[in-house]
Amino acid sequence: MEHHSNIVPWQMLCERTGAILKVIPMNKEGELVMEEYAELLSDKTKLVFCNHVSNALGTINPIAEIIKKAHGVGAAVLIDGAQAAPHIVADVQALDVDFYTCSAHKMCGPTGVGILYGKEEWLKKLPPYQGGGEMIVEVTFEKTTYADLPHKFEAGTPNICGGIAFGAALDYMHQIGFKDIAGYEAELLDYATQELLKIEGLKIYGTAKNKTSVISFNIEGIHPYDIGTILG
Amino acid sequence: MQIKEIQEEIIDEFSMFDDWMQRYEYMIELGKSLPLIDEAYKTDDNIIKGCQSKVWVHAELKDDKLVFTADSDAIITKGIIAILIRAFSNQKPKDIIEAETDFIDEIGLKEHLSPTRANGLVSMIKQLKLYAVAYQTQIK
Ligand SMILES: Cc1ncc(COP(=O)(O)O)c(C=O)c1O
Numbered sequence: 493m494e495h496h497s498n499i500v501p502w503q504m505l506c507e508r509t510g511a512i513l514k515v516i517p518m519n520k521e522g523e524l525v526m527e528e529y530a531e532l533l534s535d536k537t538k539l540v541f542c543n544h545v546s547n548a549l550g551t552i553n554p555i556a557e558i559i560k561k562a563h564g565v566g567a568a569v570l571i572d573g574a575q576a577a578p579h580i581v582a583d584v585q586a587l588d589v590d591f592y593t594c595s596a597h598k599m600c601g602p603t604g605v606g607i608l609y610g611k612e613e614w615l616k617k618l619p620p621y622q623g624g625g626e627m628i629v630e631v632t633f634e635k636t637t638y639a640d641l642p643h644k645f646e647a648g649t650p651n652i653c654g655g656i657a658f659g660a661a662l663d664y665m666h667q668i669g670f671k672d673i674a675g676y677e678a679e680l681l682d683y684a685t686q687e688l689l690k691i692e693g694l695k696i697y698g699t700a701k702n703k704t705s706v707i708s709f710n711i712e713g714i715h716p717y718d719i720g721t722i723l724g
Numbered sequence: 725m726q727i728k729e730i731q732e733e734i735i736d737e738f739s740m741f742d743d744w745m746q747r748y749e750y751m752i753e754l755g756k757s758l759p760l761i762d763e764a765y766k767t768d769d770n771i772i773k774g775c776q777s778k779v780w781v782h783a784e785l786k787d788d789k790l791v792f793t794a795d796s797d798a799i800i801t802k803g804i805i806a807i808l809i810r811a812f813s814n815q816k817p818k819d820i821i822e823a824e825t826d827f828i829d830e831i832g833l834k835e836h837l838s839p840t841r842a843n844g845l846v847s848m849i850k851q852l853k854l855y856a857v858a859y860q861t862q863i864k
Contacts (some may be wrong), residue, residue, distance in 0.1 A: 541797065602733060715777055715797055715798035715801075717776050717777040717798040717800065717841075718798045718799050718800050718801075719749065720838075721800045721837070721841070722745075722748060722800075724838065
């Protein structure tokens with residue numbers, strides 16, 4: 493369900509701080525088991541994170557509900573929107589999500605650049621994660637005063653080209669229209685699923701009721717590597 | 725035949741095909757003639773690390789030459805290891821160690837595979853050479 497990039501950093505955080513990582517179980521269809529999620533939450537929960545859409549299964553997670561429940565126990569929520577962003581428009585304010593991330597390269601943009609949305613109150617509280625030029629108001633050898641948002645998080649010369657290219661990619665996607673993209677993809681997903689299921693021995697992983705255009709499958713008796721190479 | 729000659733033969737064979745579908749088919753065919761590893765050697769220790777599919781390789785010294793046997797659970801990978809073994813098996817460890825591996829680039833295999841798969845290919849070559857190094861020290 494989760495991408496390594498939304499697991500490994502948290503494991504590193506647990507190692508550093510002694511925090512405990514708990515995993516929301518998933519059912520056979522590839523959907524989070526929401527009853528179990530509710531059970532896992534407690535006043536000790538600091539942060540809840542999951543993806544909006546699973547890149548492996550296509551499942552669209554019920555993030556509005558996930559966020560509401562987490563806030564109910566005072567936990568913050570980070571949603572990994574890398575797979576969702578090209579397919580679904582997330583209204584971060586309506587969702588009341590604390591953090592939402594996505595990667596430019598999943599939206600026709602360049603590699604190595606992305607978006608971290610964070611509520612201003614959170615971003616103000618967070619210390620800079622890197623030090624360098626451009627992120628300061630004043631520096632003496634005794635003390636440094638950090639600049640305001642967003643400069644506080646932008647140490648050094650930024651990836652200017654990446655930012656401009658990402659902007660162009662987003663303009664391009666808006667020109668086509670996210671609604672039209674989603675509609676066409678839904679059509680393709682239905683058609684591809686129907687046609688694939690005609691192949692004998694083919695098994696689809698991820699059959700959530702609410703899913704986007706990702707189909708993971710195996711064909712009985714054939715190594716996935718071979719299918720991947722021939723189709724690739 | 726010397727390694728260099730075998731490699732040239734392989735390059736010639738691959739240049740006869742117009743597209744990759746045909747080349748893959750040929751690789752699958754070559755996989756069928758792979759000298760299969762004895763089931764007893766199909767252990768986790770003999771799996772080449774860094775490949776997405778499982779590849780087992782075993783090496784044995786016969787007289788002064790190193791003989792490789794192998795298998796894989798994916799048929800294209802089996803074809804790839806078959807090509808490598810055809811080039812490097814039945815050769816003196818010293819010659820295997822010193823052999824160039826450009827022929828892989830010349831048949832275009834590496835650039836046609838995805839980066840993770842190309843890494844798997846490099847791991848296979850490395851493993852065959854490591855066997856040669858290990859046996860070379862035994863000979864001395
Ligand atoms: C759900 C999801 N999260 C995270 C990532 C990783 O993004 P990045 O490589 O930009 O960190 C991806 C895909 O690349 C993804 O599909």
